[in-house]
Amino acid sequence: MLLINKTLLKMSKGFRGYIALIALLKLLTLAGIAMFAQSISGFLGGLFDPGSVDFRESVRTAFVSAVIILISEVLIGDVEYRCTAKSRIVLRERIFSKILLLDVGNIEKMGTTHAVAAAVDGIEAMQIYYSKYLPGLIYCAISPFYLFWKLKEASFTAALFLLIVSLILLPANNFFRSVVRKLKDSYWVSFLNLTGYYLESLYGLTTIMLFGRDRERAGILETKTGDFCRKIMGIMRLNFKAFLFSDLVIYSSVFITVLMVTAQLSKGEISLASALLTLMLGYGFFGSIRILMHSSHQALAGVAASQNLSRIFDIDTGRPSKPFVQKEESDGFVGIRLENVEYSYEDRDGVLNNVSIDIERGKTTALVGQSGSGKTTVSGILMRFFDPQSGEIRFEGTDYACYEPGELRKKIIMVPQFVSIFSGTIEDNLLVAKPDATIEEMHKALELARLKDWVTGLPDGLKTDVGDAGAKLSGGQRQKIGIARVLLGNAQYIIFDEATSSVDFESEREIWACIGELSRMRTLVVISHRLSTIRRADRIYVLSGGKVAERGSHEKLMEQNGIYTNLVSEQAVLEARGVNGEVAV
Structure with a gap:
């Protein structure tokens, strides 16, 4: 036939x-x-x-x-x-x-x-x-x-x-x-x-x-x-x-x-x-x-x-591309600016509706909201995993479309909820971010991630085998290696997308201590269900129904007695009962 x-x-x-x-x-x-x-x-x-x-x-x-x-x-x-x-x-x-x-x-x-x-x-x-x-x-x-x-x-x-x-x-x-x-x-x-x-x-x-x-x-x-x-x-x-x-x-x-x-x-x-x-x-x-x-x-x-x-x-992999033009924002703002961004998935309408967010360089910006409010979609757009259907995104005055995704990701990087660990050694996994990294650089990154003492205490140190896809590591160790790997990449902007949601309390405490220290050196975008950990963020954006419902510091948002205040109160009640519920995932 x-x-x-x-x-x-x-x-x-x-x-x-x-x-x-x-x-x-x-x-x-x-x-x-x-x-x-x-x-x-x-x-x-x-x-x-x-x-x-x-x-x-x-x-x-x-x-x-x-x-x-x-x-x-x-x-x-x-x-x-x-x-x-x-x-x-x-x-x-x-x-x-x-x-x-x-x-x-x-x-x-x-x-x-x-x-x-x-x-x-x-x-x-x-x-x-x-x-x-x-x-x-x-x-x-x-x-x-x-x-x-x-x-x-x-x-x-x-x-x-x-x-x-x-x-x-x-x-x-x-x-x-x-x-x-x-x-x-x-x-x-x-x-x-x-x-x-x-x-x-x-x-x-x-x-x-x-x-x-x-x-x-x-x-x-x-x-x-x-x-x-x-x-x-x-x-x-x-x-x-x-x-x-x-x-x-x-x-x-x-x-x-x-x-x-x-x-x-x-x-x-x-x-x-x-x-x-x-x-x-x-x-x-x-x-x-x-x-x-x-x-x-x-x-x-x-x-x-x-x-x-x-x-x-047949999937179209073409991405919008524009000539590189460097210009300053009219108001002197330096950082990442999203203006009137809209995005929807094939099976969901209006995931983001007319969203405008300013991520100022050298500051910590937090995104909170109920599940499905669009937080992770914002992080995906920032990493240019996909492009918005409308609106504009500018990176320090330059249109996002001027950057190839690979080039952009040298400047902005993400620690996801579940870090991918590859078979091999700890060193192999760190070198993914920077193949020519020195031992000193890796130790410095591990120290910032609160993992150096554990690694140096191992018989094989950086040469320790992590097992098939990191099977020999705990959840906290996986996340910390992921953070250390991100730090080796030396990107100025770091997104933490629910980076502590899958770890134990002690690891979570250490990771948040690391994030707190990094906030003095890098520009951070933090997405977290634990609202108590983002109180010190310079600006908090509350997303609801794909829109920015509230914005401001923790103190100002609490004064408004709106969505953010309700989220904080609900989580406080749950934590008081000993339940670590993901109210604002």
């Missing part, structure tokens, strides 16, 4: 030479087979007419053709391996390059499962399409004409018949294509659902076991697995029907060819050597088709995977 996919063809740039070479070697193999068949048929035909054939020449030709076939088959295996390796490297480089361009905002929209499936399972499925299916399709399109050219002198009628049937057979398989299109879509969707649910279950295994939901989870996983198996069986049934149809046509055609050649031979219209050559090469018209159909099942998975990749590559 024909599986021509524009996305896969477009992505084959970089290893098309391998695809063409595999097809060429297959044709060389076919030429060797034709040469071998010609010599053997001539040899056998000459047994009845000894003077008509040079037996030594026939043996020599058969030997040469056998060597050609052997070498071609060995080379095909080698080139297929190289094509597979090259396609994996090239495609994964392109996918990862695209994912890096997507930035955090689009990555969250796409989802981790889609990214993993595209970069791992998708590539594994697609490389079969390139190394097996496409070369087979090229070979399949050329070989019947070559065989017709070789057989037309031996038996023009039989050769023409076989050519016509071979040209009709492959397109005839497209009868199954409408079903294939439906199956390939549902196949990949089912695969993504199964993979996503499995990964989610694996990551949350501790929680699942704690609440005794393992049997329920296993049941759902079994249902999803069964659905995926049914999709695979549906494709296999379709392949079986296609093979049954093709084999019926192929063997019927070969049988008819035998009758035609036998009739011509009995009438003396062709020689015995010509009859034998036609019979020996007649199946070759269809051998390429059967090989192509064998690889179509795996190629189908590649076509299905390409749809997921196509969605990734």
Whole structure:
């Protein structure tokens, strides 16, 4: 069945030479087979007419053709391996390059499962399409004409018949294509659902076991697995029907060819050597088709995977860009200024509505508000994970759009709620921020993060292994390493986005002490649910319903007796009861 996919063809740039070479070697193999068949048929035909054939020449030709076939088959295996390796490297480089361009905002929209499936399972499925299916399709399109050219002198009628049937057979398989299109879509969707649910279950295994939901989870996983198996069986049934149809046509055609050649031979219209050559090469018209159909099942998975990749590559990664123009604010303000900023997600309207915020350099600015008020969205816009739909953002007088995201993040950086720790050593994780950092610089950063004493007290110090994704570290240690890493980056502006929400009380106290010390050296933007810790912020912005409802110092906001006062009072009551509730997350 024909599986021509524009996305896969477009992505084959970089290893098309391998695809063409595999097809060429297959044709060389076919030429060797034709040469071998010609010599053997001539040899056998000459047994009845000894003077008509040079037996030594026939043996020599058969030997040469056998060597050609052997070498071609060995080379095909080698080139297929190289094509597979090259396609994996090239495609994964392109996918990862695209994912890096997507930035955090689009990555969250796409989802981790889609990214993993595209970069791992998708590539594994697609490389079969390139190394097996496409070369087979090229070979399949050329070989019947070559065989017709070789057989037309031996038996023009039989050769023409076989050519016509071979040209009709492959397109005839497209009868199954409408079903294939439906199956390939549902196949990949089912695969993504199964993979996503499995990964989610694996990551949350501790929680699942704690609440005794393992049997329920296993049941759902079994249902999803069964659905995926049914999709695979549906494709296999379709392949079986296609093979049954093709084999019926192929063997019927070969049988008819035998009758035609036998009739011509009995009438003396062709020689015995010509009859034998036609019979020996007649199946070759269809051998390429059967090989192509064998690889179509795996190629189908590649076509299905390409749809997921196509969605990734179709995501617009263009960012607004303007010429760099440095100018001072009219009121002498130095810092980051958001004016009338609006932003909304695809499934939510009005996350930010006409928001204006001033983040003055050298000061500490705090953002508070109920969950969903837009605090984290503001931090994402400040980091340029995404751009606002309207409004203006200026960094020390220069439009944000003048900076590339990577350049901007050298000036402003963030400590998120959950810090990502990578497998390796403490030193490896710190060097992410500054690859050429010295031991003294790392120790200084760790000291500011209240972690130096712990690290230097370890037997291996900075060379201590943190485990898989930091599994050997506590929540507080992870956050402190994240803070130290940020400090190594030496950015003037630092955003703390709920940086203490996932740590114990002692670690939280130490981190806030660190933040307090940093406030005298850097410009801080602090987002925290613990309002008691932001009392000393120079300016506090209270967000409500995507708007700035109140602004001012802690004292001024308390005097207003508004939203901020209510939040502080509610949290005070909860803390008095010993409940550390996240009232203002």
